[in-house]
Amino acid sequence: MRFGVVVFPGTWSDCDFHYVISEVLHQPVQYVWHRERELAPFDCVVLPGGFSYGDYLRAGAVAGRSPVVEALGDFVARGGLVLGSCNGFQILCEAGLLPGVLTRNECLQYRCQSTHLVVENVETPFTRGLRPGQILTMPISHGEGKYYADPETLARLKQQNLVVFRYAAADGSVTRASNPNGSLDNIAGIVNPEGTVLGMMPHPERASETAMGGTDGLLMFQSLLGSLVEDGSFLKR
Amino acid sequence: MTGAEPKVTLDLALDAGLTAPEYDRILTRLGREPTYAELGLFSALWSEHCAYKHSRVFLARLPQSGPHVLQGPGENAGAIDIGDGWAVVFKIESHNHPSFIEPFQGAATGVGGILRDIFTMGARPIALLDSLRFGELDTPKTRHLVNGVVSGISWYGNCFGCPTVGGEIAFAPEYAGNPLVNVMCVGLVRADQIFRARADGPGNPVFYVGNKTGRDGIHGATMASATFDEHAEERRPTVQVGDPFTEKLLLEACLEVMRTGAVVGIQDMGAAGLACCTSEMPARSATGMDVELSRVPQRETGMTPYEILLSESQERMLLVAARGREEDVRRVFAKWELDAVEIGRVTAESQLTARLNGDVVAHVPVDLLAEAPKYSRPTAEPAALAELRAFDPLTLPEPGDYGAALVELLASPTIASKEWAFRQYDQQVGVNTLVLPGSDAAVLRVKGTSRALAVSTDGNGRLVFLDPRQGAAMAVCEAARNVSCSGGEPRGVTDCLNFGSPERPEILWQFAEAVEGIALACRALDVPVVGGNVSFYNETNGQAILPTPVIGVVGVLDDASRRATQWFQGAGHRVALLGPTNVSLGGSEYLWTRHRRLAGRLAPLDLEIERRVQGAVRAAVSAGLASATHDCSEGGIAVTLAEGCVTGRELIGCTAALPGDARADLTLFGEGPSRVLVAVEAGRVRGFEALMAESAIPWRWIGTTGGERLVVTVGGKTVVDVDVSRLEGAWRHGFERRVA
Numbered sequence: 001m002r003f004g005v006v007v008f009p010g011t012w013s014d015c016d017f018h019y020v021i022s023e024v025l026h027q028p029v030q031y032v033w034h035r036e037r038e039l040a041p042f043d044c045v046v047l048p049g050g051f052s053y054g055d056y057l058r059a060g061a062v063a064g065r066s067p068v069v070e071a072l073g074d075f076v077a078r079g080g081l082v083l084g085s086c087n088g089f090q091i092l093c094e095a096g097l098l099p100g101v102l103t104r105n106e107c108l109q110y111r112c113q114s115t116h117l118v119v120e121n122v123e124t125p126f127t128r129g130l131r132p133g134q135i136l137t138m139p140i141s142h143g144e145g146k147y148y149a150d151p152e153t154l155a156r157l158k159q160q161n162l163v164v165f166r167y168a169a170a171d172g173s174v175t176r177a178s179n180p181n182g183s184l185d186n187i188a189g190i191v192n193p194e195g196t197v198l199g200m201m202p203h204p205e206r207a208s209e210t211a212m213g214g215t216d217g218l219l220m221f222q223s224l225l226g227s228l229v230e231d232g233s234f235l236k237r
Numbered sequence: 238m239t240g241a242e243p244k245v246t247l248d249l250a251l252d253a254g255l256t257a258p259e260y261d262r263i264l265t266r267l268g269r270e271p272t273y274a275e276l277g278l279f280s281a282l283w284s285e286h287c288a289y290k291h292s293r294v295f296l297a298r299l300p301q302s303g304p305h306v307l308q309g310p311g312e313n314a315g316a317i318d319i320g321d322g323w324a325v326v327f328k329i330e331s332h333n334h335p336s337f338i339e340p341f342q343g344a345a346t347g348v349g350g351i352l353r354d355i356f357t358m359g360a361r362p363i364a365l366l367d368s369l370r371f372g373e374l375d376t377p378k379t380r381h382l383v384n385g386v387v388s389g390i391s392w393y394g395n396c397f398g399c400p401t402v403g404g405e406i407a408f409a410p411e412y413a414g415n416p417l418v419n420v421m422c423v424g425l426v427r428a429d430q431i432f433r434a435r436a437d438g439p440g441n442p443v444f445y446v447g448n449k450t451g452r453d454g455i456h457g458a459t460m461a462s463a464t465f466d467e468h469a470e471e472r473r474p475t476v477q478v479g480d481p482f483t484e485k486l487l488l489e490a491c492l493e494v495m496r497t498g499a500v501v502g503i504q505d506m507g508a509a510g511l512a513c514c515t516s517e518m519p520a521r522s523a524t525g526m527d528v529e530l531s532r533v534p535q536r537e538t539g540m541t542p543y544e545i546l547l548s549e550s551q552e553r554m555l556l557v558a559a560r561g562r563e564e565d566v567r568r569v570f571a572k573w574e575l576d577a578v579e580i581g582r583v584t585a586e587s588q589l590t591a592r593l594n595g596d597v598v599a600h601v602p603v604d605l606l607a608e609a610p611k612y613s614r615p616t617a618e619p620a621a622l623a624e625l626r627a628f629d630p631l632t633l634p635e636p637g638d639y640g641a642a643l644v645e646l647l648a649s650p651t652i653a654s655k656e657w658a659f660r661q662y663d664q665q666v667g668v669n670t671l672v673l674p675g676s677d678a679a680v681l682r683v684k685g686t687s688r689a690l691a692v693s694t695d696g697n698g699r700l701v702f703l704d705p706r707q708g709a710a711m712a713v714c715e716a717a718r719n720v721s722c723s724g725g726e727p728r729g730v731t732d733c734l735n736f737g738s739p740e741r742p743e744i745l746w747q748f749a750e751a752v753e754g755i756a757l758a759c760r761a762l763d764v765p766v767v768g769g770n771v772s773f774y775n776e777t778n779g780q781a782i783l784p785t786p787v788i789g790v791v792g793v794l795d796d797a798s799r800r801a802t803q804w805f806q807g808a809g810h811r812v813a814l815l816g817p818t819n820v821s822l823g824g825s826e827y828l829w830t831r832h833r834r835l836a837g838r839l840a841p842l843d844l845e846i847e848r849r850v851q852g853a854v855r856a857a858v859s860a861g862l863a864s865a866t867h868d869c870s871e872g873g874i875a876v877t878l879a880e881g882c883v884t885g886r887e888l889i890g891c892t893a894a895l896p897g898d899a900r901a902d903l904t905l906f907g908e909g910p911s912r913v914l915v916a917v918e919a920g921r922v923r924g925f926e927a928l929m930a931e932s933a934i935p936w937r938w939i940g941t942t943g944g945e946r947l948v949v950t951v952g953g954k955t956v957v958d959v960d961v962s963r964l965e966g967a968w969r970h971g972f973e974r975r976v977a
Contacts, residue, residue: 009574010482012398016668019684049666051396054482110391110661141395141663206665211682211797213673 001228003029004042006088008052008063013086016205017046024208025221034063037071044081044224045072047088049141049203059102059144060087064094072097081125081224082197086142089189089199098190098199099157100149102142106182110143114213115180115202117188118168121161124195125227126220135172136165136216138202140180145201147183147190157190165189165200242273242541253280259610266605274542274591274599278606281509281547282516285773288609291739292771295752303765305728313354313434313505315767316426317729319793321686324428326360329368329421329694329733329789331772335476336418340385344418345393345479349551351422352397353505356488357554359432359495360424363667364681365394367404367420368694368733368787372413374650374975382416383976390420391661396481397488401662402670402679404694406972407651409829411698414777419733419770421694421789425683432495434504436518436526436557439585441501443526444566445511446577447487447553449536453477454510454549483552483575490573491554497569499562506553512546512606514555516589520607527590528581530598542591542598557583616749617742626703628836630822635902640959642831643875643947644967646906647883649830652872653971654884675884676802677719677868680794689797691725693790697871698783699824700908704839705747708824709754709786711839711910714847715870716790717762721851722866722913724800724858725792730759732769732788737781739773747784748773755786761844762851764790794859801858803867804885808943810864810916812881812893813925814874815936816850817843820907826871827906840909846934847911853932854913862917862925869912875905875949875957877914878940882947883965890961892948893940901951916942 003021007014014031021029032045034052039045052063063069069091072082076097084092092098105111119127119134130136149157157163165188169178179186181201189200204217243249250260253276263271263279271279285291301309307324308316314328332347348365355362367390372379383406394401399422436443454477494500502522504514511533515526530545540548556577558566563579570577584590589606591599636642646652659674671689672680678693695716701708717727732755737744759766775782794800822828823837857863869877874895882891895904917925929936940949947964949957 010396010485012485012666016666019668023684050398051482051485054396054480056482109388110395110663112395112663112665113660139665141665143395203665206668209668211671212665212668 001027001043001225002041003027004032004039004045005029006032006034006045006047006068008034008066010052010054011048011050013049013203013205017048020205020208024218032068034066034068036068039071039075039080042080043228044083045075047082047084047091049086049088052087052091060090060094063091069095076197079196083126084199085203086201089201090144092197092199097197098192099153100147102144103146103148104144105146111180112139112141113180114139116168116170116178117165117202118172118174120166121164121191124164124191124198125224126198127164127223128227129223130219133172135168137214138204138207138217140202142201145181145183147187149184154184160193162190162193163187164191164198242543245270245273245276250276254284255280259283262610272598274546275601277543277547278512278599278601281512282606283609287509287513289771290609291612291614291773292748293611294613295749298752298756299766300756300759301765301767306765306767307428307431308767310768313357315729315731316358316431317767317791318428319688321688322428323683323686324426324431325423325690325791326355326358326426327421327423327731327789327791328354328768329419329731329787330354330770331733331735332418332420333415333735333772333775336386337416339476340382341389342476342478344386344389346477346551347418347420348390348393349479349481349484350507351420352399352484353507355422355424356491357432357503357505358426359430360426361492362399362422362424363669364423364679364692365399365401365420366692366694366789367401368696369406370412370417370698370785371408373408373410379413380976386418387658387661393479393481395663397485398666400664400666400670402664402681403674403692406655406658409698409783411783414780415775415782417735417785419787421731423690423692423791432500432503434518435502435522436524436583437501437522439524439583441560441583442558442563442579443528443581443583444556444558444577445533445580446556446570447575448480448483448550449534449576450545450548450550451536452540452544452548455544455547477549477551479551486573486575487552487554490570490575494566494569497565499558499565501557501559503554503556506555508549510547510549516603516606518555518557519583519587520603523587525584525586525588525603526581527584530591530593532578532580534576534578542593546591614739614745615742616746618746619743625836626838630828630837631900631903633832635900639901639905639956643879643957643959644963646827646830646872646876647879647964648967648971649826650972650975651826652876654969655972657973657976671797672723672800672802676723678723678725680723680800682797687796689794689800691720691723691792691794693719694787695719696785696787698785699829699835700839701751701784701786702835703824703837705750705784706754707839707842709751710758710842712786712788713755713758713762714910715868716788717764718851718868718913720790720792721855722801722868724855725794726855727762727764727790727792729791730764730766730788732766732786734771735775735782735785735787736773737776744781751784751786758844762848796859799859799861801863801866803880804865805881805889805891805916805942806864808889810918810942811922811938812891812940812942813915813917813936814912814939815853815915815934816912817846817909817935820873820903820909822903822907825873825906825908827873827902842910849932849934850911850913853929853934854915856928857915857925860928862921862928863915864918865916867914869914870908873906873908878949879947879964881914881916882961883968888961888965889942890944890946891940891942892944894950895939896952898952901956904951905949905956
C-alpha cells in the first residue's frame with residue numbers, strides 16, 4: 001500500500017507517521033509538500049498532527065484551503081483513503097471533507113495524555129480488523145480537540161453510524177470523566193458516509209510500538225492493509 | 238528612540254550599565270568617544286549576561302574535556318559523542334528575569350532561545366526539560382506566575398514540536414520575587430555534521446535569516462544583568478515576543494540549508510541580537526564583518542542603528558555562507574517562506590563595521606567587543622551561616638503521628654505530582670520517549686540504534702544555601718544518580734547557575750563555593766561540563782534567591798530495553814536501600830514543610846561512595862536484576878518508599894523495616910547523598926546479592942512490596958501504617974489543588 005504523508009509548514013507528526021509506516025509496517029511512503037496537487041501515486045494520504053501554518057486564524061483553517069487539500073476532493077472521489085489525525089482532523093473539518101468543527105478544549109488548556117477509545121464503527125477500511133466495542137488505548141496531544149456539530153449534523157452522524165471512536169473509561173463506558181476535552185457525545189473520530197475519510201484527534205502513530213507503550217494504533221494500520229484487495233481497490237462498506 | 242541620537246558621555250555610559258573604568262577602557266582602545274550605536278554594543282556585549290565578567294575566573298575550575306567531548310563550552314551548545322556516529326548536543330539556559338516581568342512570553346521565549354542554540358549546531362531538538370522555581374503558592378501573584386510560565390512553555394514547545402520530557406518544579410519563599418525558569422534542550426546530530434558559530438573566509442557573504450526585526454527585547458541582556466525593584470513591571474518592553482511557528486520553519490530551513498553544504502557558520506541571534514552575532518562570530522575566526530543595517534528585514538519603520546543592532550526579536554539567525562553558494566541559501570529559505578537577506582561580508586580586518594545606507598555608524602575591533610573585562614571581586618562567607626548550620630533539628634518536637642506527617646510531606650507542592658503541568662506539554666512527539674515524565678530520568682531512544690539517552694535536571698537551593706560547595710556537588714550527584722537509576726551512564730553535564738548579585742561578597746562566595754563543588758563532583762564522576770549559563774542578579778529589593786545551580790545530565794544506555802523506572806512493578810519484590818546510612822534533617826524538605834526552618838548541617842558526601850553506588854545501580858539495571866530503582870532525596874526514605882508505591886500505573890503497598898535507634902523523624906525524613914532504593918523480583922535476589930557484594934558499597938534489604946498499605950518500622954517499632962490510596966491522594970492532588 002502506497003502512503004503519502006502531507007507536510008504543511010508547522011506539521012510535526014509527519015516524521016512519526018513516516019517512521020511507523022516505513023519502519024514498523026514496511027510499506028512504501030513519501031512526504032507530500034503542501035503545494036503539491038498530484039496525489040494519484042498514493043492509496044492512502046495521511047494528514048498528520050502539528051500546527052499547520054501556525055494554526056493562525058483557527059486550527060487547520062489555512063491548511064484547509066491549501067493546494068494539497070484542494071486536491072483531496074478528487075482523490076477521495078476516485079476512492080483514495082484519507083487519514084487525518086490531530087491537526088489533520090481539524091484540517092478535514094475546515095476543508096468540509098468531514099462535518100463539524102474542533103474547538104478549544106473545555107479545560108482551556110493543552111492536553112497530552114493517554115486516552116481509551118471505544119470502537120463504534122468497524123465498517124470502514126480503517127477499523128475493519130477491529131471488534132465493535134473494542135477498547136483501544138492511544139494518546140492525545142492537542143489544545144483544540146473539542147468536537148462540535150449542530151444537532152442536525154449530530155443526528156445524521158449517529159443515524160449513518162459515522163462516529164468511529166468515542167472517548168471512554170478503561171471498561172469502555174462512555175462517561176463525562178473519560179472525556180478529555182469536552183467533545184460532544186465524547187466523539188474522538190468520525191468518517192465520511194463512504195467510510196474512506198477518517199478524522200480523529202488521538203495519535204495512532206504514537207501507539208504503534210511496544211516500546212512506546214502500546215500497539216493499538218497499529219491495529220488501525222493493519223486494518224487498512226487488510227482492506228486492500230489484490231487489484232489495488234479497497235473493500236468498501 | 239528615533240530622531241537625533243544623543244551625544245555619548247560618561248553619564249550616558251553609566252546609564253547603559255557600564256562602569257567608569259569600563260568606559261575609560263573603551264575610550265582608550267578606540268582613541269575617541271564611541272558613537273551612540275557603539276555604546277549600545279558595549280552596553281550589551283559587556284553586560285554580565287553576555288560576557289560572564291564576574292564568573293569567568295571561577296568557571297575555569299570546571300572540567301570541560303573528556304574522551305567523548307566533541308564540543309565544550311564557548312559555542313552555542315556542547316556536544317558529546319554517543320556512539321554509532323551520533324552526537325548529542327545539549328545546553329541549559331535561564332530566562333528568569335523576563336519570566337518574572339511577563340511569565341507567558343518570558344518562559345516561551347526561553348524555550349525558543351534554547352531550541353535555537355541546539356539547532357544552530359545542526360542538531361534536531363528531541364527533548365526539553367524545564368527546571369522551575371517559584372515562591373510559595375499562597376499568593377495570587379505566584380499562582381499567576383506558575384500558570385503563565387507553564388502555559389508559555391506549553392504553547393511554544395508544543396507548537397514547535399519538541400517534547401517536554403522532564404524537569405522539576407520546586408517552591409520556596411526566596412523565589413517569590415525572582416522565579417527561576419531554566420530550560421534544557423537536547424538534540425541529535427551526526428557526529429561529523431556539527432555546525433559552529435564561526436565567520437571564516439573573508440569575502441564570504443553574511444546572511445540574515447528568519448523572522449523580521451522589531452523593537453522588542455531591546456536591552457534584554459542589560460535587564461538580565463541588574464536586580465529588580467518595585468518598578469520591575471516597567472521593564473515589560475524589554476521582554477521579547479515569541480512565534481513558535483516561525484521557529485519551526487527556521488528549524489527545518491536551517492537543517493535543510495546545512496545539508497546543501499553552503500553553510501560556513503551559523504549563530505542564533507539571542508541576547509544582544511545582531512550585535513552579539515556580528516562580533517562573536519568573527520571573534521572566533523579572527524576575522525571581521527561589514528554589515529549594512531538598512532538591509533536587515535524590519536517589521537517596524539524608522540528603526541535606528543542602535544535599535545537594529547540590539548533588538549532581541551526572536552527566531553532569527555546570522556549565517557555565513559560559502560561564496561558562490563548564495564542561491565542555495567535563498568532557495569531553501571524561500572521554500573520555507575522565510576527572509577534570507579545578504580547583509581554584508583566577512584572581512585579580513587578584525588573590525589565590526591556597521592553601516593546605515595552606506596554611512597559607518599559603528600567601527601569597533603571585534604576582540605574588544607568579545608573580550609569584556611573580567612573581574613575577580615571579593616568573596617566572604619555570610620556571617621549568619623555558621624549559626625544556621627549549628628542548629629540541631631532534633632531540638633524540635635517529634636510528630637505525634639508519623640503517618641500524617643508523611644501524608645503532609647507528600648502533599649507539599651515541591652514533592653507532590655506535577656502532572657498538572659506536564660499534561661499541558663506534548664511529551665511524545667518524535668516517538669522517542671520511552672520513559673515519560675514522572676520517573677527519576679526521562680529516557681529517549683536513538684532511532685536506528687540500540688541505544689537510548691537518559692536525561693535529568695536537579696538542584697536543591699536549600700542544600701546549596703546551607704553548604705554551597707557540598708550542596709552543588711550533591712546537585713551534580715543527584716542528576717547523575719537519576720540518570721544511573723534509569724540505566725544510563727552519565728556522559729556530560731550542562732549547568733545553569735542562578736545566584737543573586739555577584740557584587741555582594743557573600744553571594745559571590747556562594748557562587749565560588751558552588752562552582753568548586755560542581756567541579757569536584759564532575760571530576761569524581763568523570764562527567765565534563767560542556768556548556769551552560771550563569772544567571773546573576775536574581776534579587777528583588779535586596780532579597781536574593783536561594784543559590785540555585787541547576788544541573789542537567791545526559792547519559793547513554795547502550796541497550797534501550799535495559800532500563801528502569803521508579804515505581805514498584807508488582808507484589809512480592811524485595812526492596813533494598815543502597816548507600817550510606819548517614820542522614821540529616823538539615824535543609825530537608827521535612828524541616829521546611831513541618832517546622833518552617835531552613836537550618837542545620839548536611840549529611841556528609843563521599844564522592845567515591847557516590848560513584849560506586851551509581852555504578853552498582855547501573856549494573857543491576859543493565860543485568861535486568863532491578864524491577865524498580867528510585868533515587869532517595871527530598872523527603873528521605875519515607876517519601877521514596879511512598880513514591881515507589883503510588884507513582885506507577887497501579888498502587889502497590891510495601892512493608893519496610895529501618896534499623897537504628899535514632900529518632901524516627903530523622904530516619905524517615907532525613908536526607909543524605911548517594912542513596913538509591915531498588916526493588917528486586919524474588920527470582921533475582923541471589924543475582925542481585927552477588928552483584929552488590931562485588932560492588933563494595935553499603936546496602937541492606939529493608940522490605941518487601943505488596944498489600945494495600947505502606948508499613949514502616951523504625952528500630953522494630955511501627956511508626957507508619959497508612960493506606961496507599963491515602964498517600965496517592967495526597968501526592969496526586971497536593972500541587973494541583975494549590976495552583977489550579
